[in-house]
Amino acid sequence: MATIKDVAKLAEVSTATVSRVLNENGYVHEETKNRVAKAIKQLNYKPNDVARSLFKGRSKMIALFIPDIMNPFFPELARAVEDMTKNHDFTFILCNTDDDIEKETAYIDALQQKSVDGLIIVSSTLTPEQLHHIQIPVVALDRKLNNGIASVTVNNREGSRQAVQYLKSLGCKKIAHVAGPEHVDNANERRRGYLDEVQNEDWFRLSLVEHGEYHYDAAKQATINLLKRHPDIDGLFVGNDLMAVGALKAAESLGINVPSDLSMIAFDGITLGETTSPSLTTMAQPIYQIGAKAAEMLIKQIEEEDTLTQSEEFSVQLIKRESTRRDEA
Amino acid sequence: MATIKDVAKLAEVSTATVSRVLNENGYVHEETKNRVAKAIKQLNYKPNDVARSLFKGRSKMIALFIPDIMNPFFPELARAVEDMTKNHDFTFILCNTDDDIEKETAYIDALQQKSVDGLIIVSSTLTPEQLHHIQIPVVALDRKLNNGIASVTVNNREGSRQAVQYLKSLGCKKIAHVAGPEHVDNANERRRGYLDEVQNEDWFRLSLVEHGEYHYDAAKQATINLLKRHPDIDGLFVGNDLMAVGALKAAESLGINVPSDLSMIAFDGITLGETTSPSLTTMAQPIYQIGAKAAEMLIKQIEEEDTLTQSEEFSVQLIKRESTRRDEA
DNA sequence: TCATAGTGTGTAACCCGTTACATATAAAAG
DNA sequence: CTTTTATATGTAACGGGTTACACACTATGA
Known part of the structure; x- marks a missing residue:
């Protein structure tokens, strides 16, 4: 795997300049930029996200905690969250908790060690104490967690x-x-x-x-x-x-x-x-919508620091099918 | 978040010694070990996995590619993979590909930039060319990918x-x-x-x-x-x-x-x-078993370098229920 | 008694990016 | 003509671990 140094050497510039080209910040001469771009292409260089994460303390990863992936409700929810995270260039991590506090706690620790940027949590078991250990943005989904925490639910x-x-x-x-x-x-x-x-x-x-x-x-x-x-x-x-x-x-x-x-x-x-x-x-x-909304709220919390804990409640809608009589009174 | 330096300072040793205690390698005096352990506990220190990953080029993460999480077959498979990865202290990343080559390729790039250690792939669309871009261990699940790649399937x-x-x-x-x-x-x-x-x-x-x-x-x-x-x-x-x-x-x-x-x-x-x-x-x-087997094979490939590409084929089993007549001839 | 092996610990380089700071030149302002 | 300001680029520190290497001390064996 080519590193930024290889690119710098090939383009005859410093790594700082390559980094500026990559992140499109700072001043770079148009001609230099082209040389760097050419070197990047030539080496098929892809920046190492781990190094980035280390410096930034951010990983561009989001995790979703669900009690049970075998209940079809949750895959539908997960799908929405995944789509939305992908749209914002985050990587999606799925965690089955079985509504088991120990699993939840283990995941929380492991994910924070990986500098995961935020959590979307469907849980009925997490205690305020556990939540206190979470140092990153959280959105509760489907079930409220705590008044201090943003949530997306239905009526x-x-x-x-x-x-x-x-x-x-x-x-x-x-x-x-x-x-x-x-x-x-x-x-x-x-x-x-x-x-x-x-x-x-x-x-x-x-x-x-x-x-x-x-x-x-x-x-x-x-x-x-x-x-x-x-x-x-x-x-x-x-x-x-x-x-x-x-x-x-x-x-x-x-x-x-x-x-x-x-x-x-x-x-x-x-x-x-x-x-x-x-x-x-x-x-x-509106399963897809609530999943997407939760992801959106989380990403907003991650990207802006103004943590206004607002919550969202969606409405459910009657869908008439065959399991009820048709002869409405 | 406490770092290894904080621990080293508190325990009055170098970071190298702390690292040796953490990884249980190298020589450390019993008494020193205790001092370090005490400092770790006191600071509630958890090593930063990102820093580790950067140095090692490994992330302790595994990704599973599935075409569609809404087909209940895949959540069952995902569950098996997740359980097994957790048992081996890997983090689990789920990727919905919709059997779309572009999504698959985008995921492959993104995951490799994160130093993900291996992939389990259910796919019918990946070409040998795309597969060639993958520099990390891969196991094909449910569908074969290529003769060079380990697979877990059924008859x-x-x-x-x-x-x-x-x-x-x-x-x-x-x-x-x-x-x-x-x-x-x-x-x-x-x-x-x-x-x-x-x-x-x-x-x-x-x-x-x-x-x-x-x-x-x-x-x-x-x-x-x-x-x-x-x-x-x-x-x-x-x-x-x-x-x-x-x-x-x-x-x-x-x-x-x-x-x-x-x-x-x-x-x-x-x-x-x-x-x-x-x-x-x-x-x-045997859905759970094949998922678990694939995860196991992948982890083995990751942890040992002897990449014997062996494949596994499980047998399916007739389960008689109500959708067939009982009057066997 | 001296060479050797085993034990214990620290220093510093390394992994790969990002960015504060320094330096330099050119153009605009006074 | 000097002072600002904008542009352009490089040097080096930093993030938080791991480990090669160096050094010191103790125990063992010849």
């Missing part, structure tokens, strides 16, 4: 209310909820939105809520429990699309037809929801 | 034969194939495996093969075309699971029941295939 509670309202508008008389994990704030928000709409109904029981842990298997089991416990459920609000796939399977296994016996609505709007049979009615997040 | 052709044989054993009399893209070698291998089994049957027509591009939508359309063109198809071998989800949807839209009217078998064994209705019978790749 989970309001969106969930709308979901339940929609089931009601279809004539559902008894609506259950498969909730996400209790330690995840957006799962709680969604549960609250559900409760806002149903807690004053005379048919409401706390036993209409089961936890599905944001996992396919757990949600399937939770749905089976619900449907066995309350055979007269005719509406189901599932905390995310992935769990809804499990819920569909559960209904099928019990011989319950969706949507004619049971209307089901979920949350997230992942592509997977279009491919199930029946396809999923859902409150869709 | 696509033989596995496809087994798939078709299984359909035959169930009594299928006319078997069609939804193939992957023509420029992807494993798609061609799978098509060949299909042809091996059917080309001498008197019912065989070339029009029983349609291309689904390894995409949900394209595969759905391809299946509709097939089923309309040949209403008497009673067996379908789909080139991967993702396309099979589209094929299921297509059959459903035409009122064709799977498996009673049509037995369907696919390829890959992604988790998604368990969640569909009916669930997918498939030739399962």
Whole structure:
């Protein structure tokens, strides 16, 4: 690999001049510039980013922490972040945390040792104490981390209310909820939105809520429990699309037809929801947009020093598909 | 951030001695070692990986190139690679290439400038010329790149034969194939495996093969075309699971029941295939294992210099689920 | 007792860029 | 004609580690 010295020698200038040509700063005579450019091309010289990083204390790298790449929501998010980071000439590092504090902490240390410039974090487990160890810009995505930290989220509670309202508008008389994990704030928000709409109904029981842990298997089991416990459920609000796939399977296994016996609505709007049979009615997040926005905010924080911690909340949108009855009241 | 100089000063030794303690090489008196260790702890010192990388020309980073993170096969693969790289203290970089040569080339350049230690590549587009520009260890995954380059793949052709044989054993009399893209070698291998089994049957027509591009939508359309063109198809071998989800949807839209009217078998064994209705019978790749193996081979190439280009081929395994009839002949 | 091997530690060069500072010339301003 | 200012380029320090080499001391063996 050619170094800047080789270029300098070939172009008969100092390395400082080559550096000026590379970075387009300082004064360089047009003729000199051409000589240097020619030498660069001739040697196929590419500057060594590691040396640059060492001097600048910056690496042009950004990391995204996600709990689980196997949940299709996160690849969609990751894709948005990656696209945006690439547009700004950053390199993208993906970290699976399994919502495990130790993994998160290990990653934070390792990445800071590499002078990574910033982190986008989807986490429900990081404590304020851990966050305090982070010396670089951070944006929380999908789940809020802390009031001091910028975040990009959606209106989970309001969106969930709308979901339940929609089931009601279809004539559902008894609506259950498969909730996400209790330690995840957006799962709680969604549960609250559900409760806002149903807690004053005379048919409401706390036993209409089961936890599905944001996992396919757990949600399937939770749905089976619900449907066995309350055979007269005719509406189901599932905390995310992935769990809804499990819920569909559960209904099928019990011989319950969706949507004619049971209307089901979920949350997230992942592509997977279009491919199930029946396809999923859902409150869709603008997944690509929120990922892109988070990346954009992070890069702004990195490139400008004015750390105005502003947060962004997007709205979800009802997408009507086959898992809910069509006969709107 | 504390540097090695701060530690040296506090422990009253030279930076060389601190370095020796850190790397556990060279001679250091036990007592000195303790003093240094104490200073490191006291300052919460973490060595700067960028400085290390600059000197060593190594970064302890590995990149994985995948065509499309939205195809669930690749997150599963990525997960395996990431786990393995983490086990060996490497940092994991994920690159979506969209099977686009320009993106691939841009990534290759950018990563080499960062002294990334090695690449694991899933690609059908990289040319020998591009590969020649890569100065670091490479392992091809899922698709072969070149004879000079180590690869980890599965027995696509033989596995496809087994798939078709299984359909035959169930009594299928006319078997069609939804193939992957023509420029992807494993798609061609799978098509060949299909042809091996059917080309001498008197019912065989070339029009029983349609291309689904390894995409949900394209595969759905391809299946509709097939089923309309040949209403008497009673067996379908789909080139991967993702396309099979589209094929299921297509059959459903035409009122064709799977498996009673049509037995369907696919390829890959992604988790998604368990969640569909009916669930997918498939030739399962050991996805996690092949990802892990590729990472292992790459790390071995990085850490030892004996570049024996060996390749590994895994076997796929038939997993019987609901999309094929149970009444085995 | 002296050569030799093993132990312990420091000095300084090196990895490859970037940039503060110094120097020099030419052009514009006073 | 002198002082500024803009242009052009080089020297050398710096970022934070690693390690070749030099030097000093101790223990071992002949």
